[in-house]
Amino acid sequence: MRNAIVLLSGGVDSTTALAVARSKGFNVSALSFAYGQRHKSELIAARAIARDAGVRDHVVIEIDLRAFGRSALTDEIDVPKDRSVEEMNAAIPVTYVPARNTIFLSYALALAEVREANDIFIGVNALDYSGYPDCRPEYIAAFQEMARRATARSTSGEHTVSIHAPLIHKTKAEIIRIGSDLGVDFSHTISCYQASEAGRACGHCDACILRRKGFEQNGLSDPTRYVESEMVGS
């Protein structure tokens, strides 16, 4: 059985990427990151998702934010509300965190060496997150090239590292369809940029809007629980 590392944030995309890796027969080590306060509910979600998926193990790395500086996911900046997809894609969002996927993938590369894995899965998506450079195919390809020169394992001549981004060209609706077909229980996933500690979503940030649209387009009911009760079932 081949080993793989899956970056798992606890959202729809990474949870579906984990399901894809498991469906391909990989023995998965899930890797999550603890950084800042807003996303604590995501980590709780990630633990439940990893357990449900039958992973080999789940590693949670603490990330020191001193290099990141100011960002809406870590500081008290207002997350934009009720934007259209066109507005989301017009510029790099304030929720952008400098070099985040590069740091996440670098830790995944370290864990891949230790777990004797050649395959790293990441649930990035170039359509819904076109404002983030580190979600684009050319970035993923360049990271893979770098990774193949970076470690003892990847330069041994016996192994080569592959970065899998199976959802990179999919819409949110397609991702939800793929996950549903693979049996993902989306009730554990959290998408909201400012979810409450109890895991309830705001319903208004970009991530909430994209998620709701994706479920609607599939004619599926979204199990998200919202902070405002009037959002339930919308």
Place this chain on the structure above:
Amino acid sequence: MRNAIVLLSGGVDSTTALAVARSKGFNVSALSFAYGQRHKSELIAARAIARDAGVRDHVVIEIDLRAFGRSALTDEIDVPKDRSVEEMNAAIPVTYVPARNTIFLSYALALAEVREANDIFIGVNALDYSGYPDCRPEYIAAFQEMARRATARSTSGEHTVSIHAPLIHKTKAEIIRIGSDLGVDFSHTISCYQASEAGRACGHCDACILRRKGFEQNGLSDPTRYVESEMVGS
């Protein structure tokens, strides 16, 4: 004045890389990492070196070791003693830490974005550390290619990231000569893989042997203080 990030471990190479960056007129943010117990004296050295060099600021990031697993720099593995340079280069050393430079450079890339810097300096050396894949020119070039696709700043069209490894083709003796010529006070630097908390070197690990050889080849006296008093001035 252009901004730069310099990775600073507190050893001879990174201290010389910092002096090179300052000599080229860069306004430097130094970046160091705290990981594990053995290298605490290195951080004390790094703080003194950064201050002496007149950096803009010095950021110290805590690294969570859970992704790294077993390594001589973090666990209680015996560091090899009294090896020849040929023995050092015969295989990847047990002091190798998976993907370490990739993780360090990734944080540097994040800090470069926040500090509005396009230039990152790293004191890697392909001659003395030929067993480490992430010290080789092809690795540095691949990281630079990836970095140019990774951040908002580097993909803006107005800036491009450069990874400078000014010492990559230099011998230890040449590095010490370059540093001396730039006025580096090597008494603050620590090279030893197992330096004591007071900053005294063992005199027997690969790093101690390479350092001593480098000073000898320049006819310079090495200000290193050793744990065993009979090593002083050897």
